[in-house]
Amino acid sequence: MNIAEIRQLIRMKPVERDIVKRRLGRCYSVADLRRSAKLLIPRPVFDYVDGAADDELSMAGNLRAFRRWQFRPNELVDVARIDTSTQVLGRTHSLPLGMAPTGYSRMMHPDGEIAVARAAGRRNLPYTLSTMGTTSIEDLATAAQATGQDDLWFQLYMLKDRALTQELVQRAATSGFRVLVVTVDTTVTGFRIRDEHNGLVIPPELTVSTIASIGSRPAYWMRMLRNPAITFANLPPDFQSGTVASGVAKFSPTITPDDIAVLRAHWPGKLIVKGPLGAADAQRAIEAGADGVQLSNHGGRQLDRAIAPIDLVAEVREALGDGPCVLVDSGIRHGADLAVAMALGADAGMIGRSYLYGLMAGGEPGVDRVLDLLADQFTRTMQLLGVTSVAELRKHGRELLTRP
Numbered sequence: 001m002n003i004a005e006i007r008q009l010i011r012m013k014p015v016e017r018d019i020v021k022r023r024l025g026r027c028y029s030v031a032d033l034r035r036s037a038k039l040l041i042p043r044p045v046f047d048y049v050d051g052a053a054d055d056e057l058s059m060a061g062n063l064r065a066f067r068r069w070q071f072r073p074n075e076l077v078d079v080a081r082i083d084t085s086t087q088v089l090g091r092t093h094s095l096p097l098g099m100a101p102t103g104y105s106r107m108m109h110p111d112g113e114i115a116v117a118r119a120a121g122r123r124n125l126p127y128t129l130s131t132m133g134t135t136s137i138e139d140l141a142t143a144a145q146a147t148g149q150d151d152l153w154f155q156l157y158m159l160k161d162r163a164l165t166q167e168l169v170q171r172a173a174t175s176g177f178r179v180l181v182v183t184v185d186t187t188v189t190g191f192r193i194r195d196e197h198n199g200l201v202i203p204p205e206l207t208v209s210t211i212a213s214i215g216s217r218p219a220y221w222m223r224m225l226r227n228p229a230i231t232f233a234n235l236p237p238d239f240q241s242g243t244v245a246s247g248v249a250k251f252s253p254t255i256t257p258d259d260i261a262v263l264r265a266h267w268p269g270k271l272i273v274k275g276p277l278g279a280a281d282a283q284r285a286i287e288a289g290a291d292g293v294q295l296s297n298h299g300g301r302q303l304d305r306a307i308a309p310i311d312l313v314a315e316v317r318e319a320l321g322d323g324p325c326v327l328v329d330s331g332i333r334h335g336a337d338l339a340v341a342m343a344l345g346a347d348a349g350m351i352g353r354s355y356l357y358g359l360m361a362g363g364e365p366g367v368d369r370v371l372d373l374l375a376d377q378f379t380r381t382m383q384l385l386g387v388t389s390v391a392e393l394r395k396h397g398r399e400l401l402t403r404p
């Protein structure tokens, strides 16, 4: 049998010549993208993203908490057409999903924050820029808005320097950011043991192990060397070098509801408090003027042994009623996790590591890949659950869930 005869029997699959597309095409889950990122990115950077505080019990608990829920689907329902769109803080999004703030994104890939904001914008999803972002408020707004991303949120760490804090808020308002997300769980930094072992400093310093990692991850270092140096693009020179902990030492350990009320008085848009872990704190945030809360344990990076935020959604929704926005993050790795969050009463789920694994595995196309996977998974989960809209999922969700 010759080649021509064999060809008649089997259809030859076209070879993808673009190495990044080929790699991403072989990733069918967030876990696949994580594995791919681990092979490509120097260990200190991968561990900075992948790691958490102390014994990493909160992080493991976050993943477990989502997966403990089991579905009781409805059958005999026409699910040929379903609607995955939903409203968050007065804006319609294609999915109940948003990008949580993550610092240092240009350390994962030089396209960093802009890549993530654009990929989210293409799908009509919001992007939150961190105070510790490595792209300036103004550059992010210009680049993202040019590609149609018009739902930018700004995450604020209250700094000891209140005048500087106020200046950041003012700059975000001037640049057209719609939502201010005030993080309240980082009064001191969580202790990240992987970063200590790896001697992580920002910007990365040349040490024996960095030089070794240049040998084993040359593509990463070539990309980094060809692009402008990483800085905390929104902060003054005294923030520009050191460990994660030395940066956080400049954050305010004295945030109270009065601070939220002051921000509320100055901020023209919507305001979310990120980090409450219970109904009482959520209520205090709303009483101080917030439009909603983002239930979060910072992906397990702050207080270890903290309760998993997904386990608080139902009680917080009950305490706050239908009015305020309830977002949840920490542990979302699959579209089915989003379905669980909606069924328990959240308005949307926010992701951190999931999009960073995509960014590390393939830059902006890697983020596209993660968002496509999550969208497909969420859509399929809704169809297999027998629900045709997010509103229905939220209304009847509790009947679709059970926990052994």
Ligand SMILES: Cc1cc2nc3c(=O)[nH]c(=O)nc-3n(C[C@H](O)[C@H](O)[C@H](O)COP(=O)(O)O)c2cc1C
Pocket (backbone or CB within 6 Å): 048, 049, 050, 062, 100, 101, 102, 103, 130, 131, 132, 133, 155, 183, 274, 296, 297, 298, 299, 300, 301, 329, 330, 331, 332, 350, 351, 352, 353, 354, 356
């Ligand atoms: C690498 C990394 C950096 C982060 N930086 C910030 C930050 O600057 N500000 C903030 O409020 N949260 C930050 N977070 C927390 C995320 O906003 C979010 O709460 C968390 O990632 C959610 O958990 P998940 O990673 O399991 O999705 C960061 C998380 C990661 C993984």
